[in-house]
Amino acid sequence: MLQAHEADIFRPDVTVLAPQEAVPARRERFATRLSPQDLERRAWKRRVNTIHVNTDVVVKAVARFDQMLADLADDVEGQCLVVPAPSGAGKSHLLARLQMRPSLVPFRDEVGPVRPLVFIKAPSPCTLKTLGLALYVALTDLELSATLKEHDIWRRVRHQMHAQLVSVVMVDEFHHALRGRTGDERRALVETLKNLVIPDPNDPLRPPGAEMRPISLVLSGMPWLRRVLKEDFQLLRRCIFMPIRPLGHSAACVKKATKFLELIEPRLGFPAPSGLSEHDMVQRMLKASAGYTGRMMHLVKKAAFRAIRSGAPSISQLDHLAFVFDEIFELGPHRNPFRVPDISTCPKLKEIEFDKLTRLMGTAQADIDPDDA
Template identity: 30%
Template structure:
């Protein structure tokens, strides 16, 4: 049995690196594999346990558990701004849970399947990607409703009990009111399928929570079609609490989280065989939080990139990245420069009034709104 077709290409690529590059690669691997366990990890794990318990709940306690004798499934919603660390937190939780051995490994038969929602995405495209994730890529065109019928069938025949949709906001960005209605009905059909209800884990930007509130306002009729409840529930908030559990990954708070940030960065440096310079204190930790737009996931990414910069051979421009063999503030400045191409006056690790910088900007030389050159406008009547 041969390996993956790409194995030979990766082996060739690795053979082109010298021993020093391989050593740096392994050190950076260890740094980027570090994770910070916080209260939100336990919150997500708790919500996952709640979802799994509901999957095992019988509709008729006098009969055995199985298809046709299960209650409707539930939904866990994980929201946070870009860079909050949603995807990594969830996948780490899935890998650690004993119910999902082989998670993420193709052909493992894991009962939880994750689907990345691309940008942009339609409901039809999502159905195709879901079938592919279940091991059944479509080779021909099919109508949207037929694709989702096939999805529900494959969920049942593969024994998949939990479906994770990541970056769901990509599905909603370009959706009109009719599209949104179809998306709601499709997701609800997965939860209430009488033959095989599937638990949902949905993650994305905070706006998806409002969209999911109305999942509880639909039900299946006698023909298996999803229809609005008539009359709708009087208390929509109660319905949301009954069917969904929401976890919000909040932004970093300064100065309350500075000690946590410092400890996490120290662990990342240690994993790479380095130490954090004693000068890294509340000042640098505050700059790191600001540079990461106060999102924990981005802050940890930047810290790993600073360690990577510290491991690179030092040149004149980066002199001082390693001080006495330790990761210094200059390493964070170098990592931010590589990420954004911003000059020293627009680099939060170098600028005096760093708190005034807008760290969403790139290619800045100083802290001003119009630092980027403006391209000339094309004439409106230009001929083709």
């Protein structure tokens, strides 16, 4: 006999909608009639969300990536661009900027789809099998059976890469390859990727008759992803490391942070100044972000969304920035850089505390070794 709550769920008088019918019905149920003001605020938030600032890291990474793409025309080996940085530092944003290169836009010719770049977020846990399954979905929009063996999965992945003329494989959150993996498992994963970069005529996964065409890699993740790459010296020697480093409190770093915030503020679109580039606010931003401009951008955007929603003329230090910081970190007023009267008395945040920021930004949390926290 069904329990009470089960009886409520399995109601025979309710018509069950097919999945394709359920989505519009649900949207209609929760839809609200938006006023012209609401529509303008929504569009305003979208504009704020697309603000980009070309930092030194972005400019250097784009230039180096463009050189990698040019080298693919001549080299018999590919390269591996590695972006190591802690949570919220801007790794995913940087990868998104690299994907915007015109030569990487997918298209279709008379044979079929041509996909110069394939991008995925590394599954967690990241094994040779789960990585292959994720790549196959990205290449085909189809899922392979998880019961297939690694060899069969990667044979199909490699055939798709060959057929779609893939030149770059980009994997975000690659540090997941460390989580719970044995040394043998990590080596197998890295060796498989190495065979993309340095084609091997005897590679059993290479499609019959396929040209010896290298594929370059772009990998991002937490700083200790270097440990995974050390599993294969041949791949490691083809790596170009482009770490995202924090700004300190030197005069030069404060000047860079000030310029960064100066470039953001006029693009926010508020009628009144928010004072983001004033000296005291710059110091608070440096403390709240541990010097990473990616974190600064995230805090500013979240505060801007709140200000837009409330109809405020500008971003307020207490009502918006302090509120957003409290909501993310839950550390109390004495550790909130936007609430303390004197920013020099605010203690430094530990890197492990920034993991929550990463989770809220929609990326997965990684296991952290005590030495790296």
